[in-house]
Amino acid sequence: MSTHPTTSPEEIEQIHASLRQGFRSGKLKSIAYRKIQILQLGYLLQDNIERFKEAFAADLGRPSLETVFLEIDSTIGDCKLAYDRVEKWAKAEKAPFNLNFFAFGPVVRKEPKGVILNISPFNYPVWTAIGPLIGAIAAGNCVLLKPSELSANVSGLIAELVPKYMDPDVMRVVLGGVAETTKLLELRWDHILYTGGGRVAKIISAAAAKTLTPVTLELGGKSPVIIDPNCDLTTAARRIMWGKSVNAGQTCVAPDYALVPRDFEDKFVEALKAAHIEFYPKGAINSSDISTIISPGHFTRIKGLLDNTSGKVVVGGETDAERKFIAPTVVRGVTETDSLMSEELFGPILPVMPVDNVDAALEYINKHDHPLALYVFSQDAKFKSKVFDNTQSGSAIANDVIIHGGADGLPFGGIGPSGSGCHHGKYSFDEFTHLRASMDSPSWIDKILGGRFPPYTAKKESFLTSNLRAKLPSRPSPSELNVQAKDLIVATKRRWSRKWLFLLALAVLAMSRVPRVA
Numbered sequence: 001m002s003t004h005p006t007t008s009p010e011e012i013e014q015i016h017a018s019l020r021q022g023f024r025s026g027k028l029k030s031i032a033y034r035k036i037q038i039l040q041l042g043y044l045l046q047d048n049i050e051r052f053k054e055a056f057a058a059d060l061g062r063p064s065l066e067t068v069f070l071e072i073d074s075t076i077g078d079c080k081l082a083y084d085r086v087e088k089w090a091k092a093e094k095a096p097f098n099l100n101f102f103a104f105g106p107v108v109r110k111e112p113k114g115v116i117l118n119i120s121p122f123n124y125p126v127w128t129a130i131g132p133l134i135g136a137i138a139a140g141n142c143v144l145l146k147p148s149e150l151s152a153n154v155s156g157l158i159a160e161l162v163p164k165y166m167d168p169d170v171m172r173v174v175l176g177g178v179a180e181t182t183k184l185l186e187l188r189w190d191h192i193l194y195t196g197g198g199r200v201a202k203i204i205s206a207a208a209a210k211t212l213t214p215v216t217l218e219l220g221g222k223s224p225v226i227i228d229p230n231c232d233l234t235t236a237a238r239r240i241m242w243g244k245s246v247n248a249g250q251t252c253v254a255p256d257y258a259l260v261p262r263d264f265e266d267k268f269v270e271a272l273k274a275a276h277i278e279f280y281p282k283g284a285i286n287s288s289d290i291s292t293i294i295s296p297g298h299f300t301r302i303k304g305l306l307d308n309t310s311g312k313v314v315v316g317g318e319t320d321a322e323r324k325f326i327a328p329t330v331v332r333g334v335t336e337t338d339s340l341m342s343e344e345l346f347g348p349i350l351p352v353m354p355v356d357n358v359d360a361a362l363e364y365i366n367k368h369d370h371p372l373a374l375y376v377f378s379q380d381a382k383f384k385s386k387v388f389d390n391t392q393s394g395s396a397i398a399n400d401v402i403i404h405g406g407a408d409g410l411p412f413g414g415i416g417p418s419g420s421g422c423h424h425g426k427y428s429f430d431e432f433t434h435l436r437a438s439m440d441s442p443s444w445i446d447k448i449l450g451g452r453f454p455p456y457t458a459k460k461e462s463f464l465t466s467n468l469r470a471k472l473p474s475r476p477s478p479s480e481l482n483v484q485a486k487d488l489i490v491a492t493k494r495r496w497s498r499k500w501l502f503l504l505a506l507a508v509l510a511m512s513r514v515p516r517v518a
Contacts, residue, residue, distance in 0.1 A: 092109050223253055
């Protein structure tokens with residue numbers, strides 16, 4: 001286990017002051033220096049891959065392939081993308097052309113917020129800790145990382161390596177538990193990112209409210225999987241079983257439960273059994289390819305939910321308290337009131353809930369908190385659209401699980417109880433950037449807008465109104481106000497079709513009147 005000491009309250013205050021001073025120094029106003037720090041983060045990971053593998057194995061029993069695939073390589077990739085694109089991201093943007101304001105030269109400046117606090121969890125202690133801070137540093141912020149005390153070996157390794165690779169004015173690490181986090185929340189930050197559960201999120205949000213600090217919350221919830229009988233069943237079963245098994249199910253966007261038509265439940269379960277046998281031919285409990293649960297407390301919670309289920313365990317079910325091991329498990333015939341449906345599982349157990357049809361599945365999902373991810377397996381475009389168009393979730397993914405979190409160009413974030421705000425790639429840059437409006441008004445503008453100054457007259461008001469007031473389109477007709485939205489779209493398309501036919505006819509008529517050249 002890591003023996004890295006926790007950070008004292010006095011040290012926390014000194015670190016906070018140092019980062020404040022580092023931000024005020026202005027060194028990160030230089031894009032070139034931001035790139036150096038981003039590159040250093042990449043090399044921090046690349047130079048120490050073997051040590052990170054060992055630390056993950058000690059904390060989570062995680063196989064090295066999962067460590068490299070899910071965290072190290074993807075985070076190094078994020079460093080490279082930010083390094084290559086930060087100049088473009090940070091460039092001021094001209095406002096869209098507007099006749100009333102173009103002479104003012106309106107632009108949006110991309111400026112850092114200041115000093116960012118990132119409180120990260122145990123389950124992905126590199127991707128959630130360092131990943132978002134790449135964008136924060138690219139935006140010109142200084143950052144403090146508070147990694148989880150549960151993943152003590154990975155957290156300790158990060159705390160050891162950061163001073164060796166990073167400018168201490170730019171990035172620091174605080175180690176500890178509740179007391180240290182409480183101390184951090186007593187200080188003023190310019191933005192807080194928290195990844196974890198809803199209970200702690202409320203505490204952090206309440207503390208941040210005292211200083212009006214903006215907060216980004218990456219939470220979780222019960223991410224459902226809707227199964228269409230018209231799916232590639234073998235592929236669906238393999239991907240869902242992998243999503244439940246990887247990192248021992250301790251993934252905020254892991255498929256939490258499956259909603260399956262009643263008459264398809266048998267086939268679906270058999271496909272999951274086949275995938276389980278393929279992954280663990282000698283039995284899951286004898287496999288070295290499965291991570292363990294992070295702590296005895298988490299093991300006891302998950303096992304308690306499994307012990308109290310009214311469903312039938314049809315795959316897995318083996319547990320070993322000494323190893324903190326829970327086999328990838330499938331429980332069929334689960335109902336709404338089952339223990340496995342009472343909270344986010346955050347473990348390798350997949351409850352299968354039979355439903356009458358897709359409408360019943362959507363009704364169940366919409367009765368509960370918006371999930372961080374929603375999955376559907378189907379080859380039918382209309383089926384997928386129906387699911388996505390009639391639900392709300394942080395992400396909406398068809399025919400795969402989990403890996404969307406690493407997709408370049410996509411935001412990672414929740415909605416409502418599953419989180420607020422987002423990060424990953426440019427979205428991290430945007431999240432920690434202040435969009436500062438800027439204009440430069442020339443003196444001659446007052447020849448046009450001088451009417452804004454007193455003394456006010458009817459003539460001035462009339463001039464300003466006639467030149468500045470926007471011209472609205474025609475008022476909607478009574479029939480349009482009462483029509484259904486989908487019918488209005490169809491009617492609008494028809495109206496535009498008639499308009500283009502009319503314009504085409506005019507063009508043909510005009511061409512027919514053009515004299516022919518002999």
